[in-house]
Amino acid sequence: MSDHLATVAGTDVDTRHWIDGRRRGSATVFTDLSPIDGRPLASIARGAAPEADAAVQAAANAFPDWAATPPAERARLLHAIADGVHKRLDELAQVETADNGALLRSHRVGVMPRVAHNFRFFADRLLSLAHPDFATRGHTNQVAWRPAGPCALITPWNAPLMLATWKVAPALAAGNTVVLKPAEWSPLTASLLADIAHEAGLPPGVLNVVQGYGTEAGRALAAHPGIRRISFTGSVPTGRAVAAAAARNLTPVSLELGGKSPLLVFADADLDLAVDLAVEQYDNAGQVCLAATRLLVEEPVAAEFTRRLVARAEGLRQGDPRTESTELGPLVHPRQLEKVDGFVRRAVEQGARVLTGGSPHPQLGPLHYRPTLLTQVAQDSEIVQEEVFGPVLTLQTFRTEQEALTLANGTRFGLAATLATGDRDRAARVAARLVAGTVWVNCFFVRDLRAPFGGARSSGIGREGGTWSFDFYCDLHTTVTAPTGWSEHG
Structure with missing residues (x-):
């Protein structure tokens, strides 16, 4: 058995980062514990600024081709990832239960099917994304969503894969490339997602996974000048730190910071x-x-x-x-x-x-x-x-x-x-x-991806879901065309 593989609930999980379509180790590791019995599950590659920089560079290199990939092809690949999730649903459920302690039956019945649905929903939404043209004094206005560039997605430990793919799926659908930083308390299914995306045919550098602590890998990503969007879910203090780091580069952020509902x-x-x-x-x-x-x-x-x-x-x-x-x-x-x-x-x-x-x-x-x-x-x-x-x-x-x-x-x-x-x-x-x-x-936790999600006050900034996700992960682009000025051959 390789030093880089951990067998968790019968599934082999690679404990290295996924950068530019291949595995990459780090000089140091951290220990991932199971909440079920407190025992170590794996020694995880501990990324920091060098790994973050390599992942951002890989995402930047892959961005032009991925952004130019026709929407129908991007949607096909997202559906292929969803198929891979569905095929490995039970493995993902068992690994995530071992890693974060949530109920296995919930993972099997609700959470992992939702992971696949995240990819399918945004793949389909991409193909229906459109804004009607409108006229201004005879001029034609056309609105389009243009991919913004490499995105840093920093995700929490309480529903690791579902909340990660809630961000990954729309970012990829929009034509962006991604660097995903999973929570250090539950990183394992993010590694499996990298395998699934690779097997589905996602090009190298489009999805990268950097593991590590928020104060090291997360901070490096939030402050990186090559990142064009940051989506973070976690605590208020960490959200403030992410926003402060992003402010230096004027990087747009989406923050979901919890609540006291x-x-x-x-x-x-x-x-x-x-x-x-x-x-x-x-x-x-x-x-x-x-x-x-x-x-x-x-x-x-x-x-x-x-x-x-x-x-x-x-x-x-x-x-x-x-x-x-x-x-x-x-x-x-x-x-x-x-x-x-x-x-x-x-x-x-x-x-x-x-x-x-x-x-x-x-x-x-x-x-x-x-x-x-x-x-x-x-x-x-x-x-x-x-x-x-x-x-x-x-x-x-x-x-x-x-x-x-x-x-x-x-x-x-x-x-x-x-x-x-x-x-x-x-x-x-x-x-x-x-x-x-x-x-x-008279109900609770009824969620539909067509609805905007986010909070007010200290619960965060911005909304994601439906078209709102594309609004965040894209640069909105307007073309105004005059009715005159065309040559006879135009």
């Missing part, structure tokens, strides 16, 4: 539905940027809602994410467990009451944390204002619609919001006043 439950809501929605917020051990971790419940139903939710939370089956019956797996990394537990401990010290959970569950494994519900929390407290990114919900009550809105909008975030009510007029009225990029009414 509310779930508003009105007294006229279907209470069973409202409790179901609340329980969904524990999905992926709470490591979901869109999670509505702040439960805001109207006083008349608060006691009954709380009783039902506590019972449901305590009944969640925690354990090995590879087991079909498991509903709540581990956190991704020891540092994440320390972070989550620190939030809860400080909240309790400040007066919060633990209704259920509130501590790790070491009997199940080193990184399991009990589903937690806290009440008696102040609106200005850390636990209400800051993103925990773990299975921790807070519960506050309100008396009036205005009070609910004040609480819901009372953080620096604005990524999403969820609303449970039986009143259509209230639903429309409240949804219109919530500061959020996406509002779900």
Whole structure:
């Protein structure tokens, strides 16, 4: 077995970078741990400025030919990548579960099929991308999307391949070349994606994968003068650092920086539905940027809602994410467990009451944390204002619609919001006043790639999805043609 191959869940994964159509090592490595048992999975090539520069150069060299490739051919190759993902769906699911600890059944049924769909959707969208011509004083205006150039895509660990391909697919469809920097806590499926893209026939240099730490490889990419677009998903502090580095080169950025989303439950809501929605917020051990971790419940139903939710939370089956019956797996990394537990401990010290959970569950494994519900929390407290990114919900009550809105909008975030009510007029009225990029009414996590995705305030900058992705990954180009001035032979 090669020193550069790690066997993970029965699949061989190359641990080197993918640059210019071939594998490239680094002088140093870092250790990738499995959240399931805390054991090392692989020693991963640790990229930094030299590898980032080589990848950007490869992307720059490949860009002219790829940008000139007819859209139909680009779309064909994206569909071929989707076919490769579908063919290796179970392998990808098992490797990603081993690497980031999310439920295997979710990866098989939802996440990996969505990875393939990302490529198919943007391939098809490319072929329908058009803007109608329009006239100005007899002149013809034509609008077109022109590829911008090499793109740096820096992706998170909580849904590694799905969120990576949410960026890779539209960037490639638009005619750009890509340097992908996966999160160091879950890099393995990005390496497999490079193999799949190569097998599909993607030309060398069009997709490059550089592994490493954000402070090294990520920083080098964000500051690189050869990069024409940067898309980043992650924390607010890192987003600020990416934006600052990009500003030196005036590189456009798209930033999705998480949230502290509310779930508003009105007294006229279907209470069973409202409790179901609340329980969904524990999905992926709470490591979901869109999670509505702040439960805001109207006083008349608060006691009954709380009783039902506590019972449901305590009944969640925690354990090995590879087991079909498991509903709540581990956190991704020891540092994440320390972070989550620190939030809860400080909240309790400040007066919060633990209704259920509130501590790790070491009997199940080193990184399991009990589903937690806290009440008696102040609106200005850390636990209400800051993103925990773990299975921790807070519960506050309100008396009036205005009070609910004040609480819901009372953080620096604005990524999403969820609303449970039986009143259509209230639903429309409240949804219109919530500061959020996406509002779900009597549902949660219903996503369509045709819709724009992004947040307000500290939740980020920009929108991606549908035509909005092409708007970001392209330079919009307008040609205005006069009706006169043509020669007889023109």
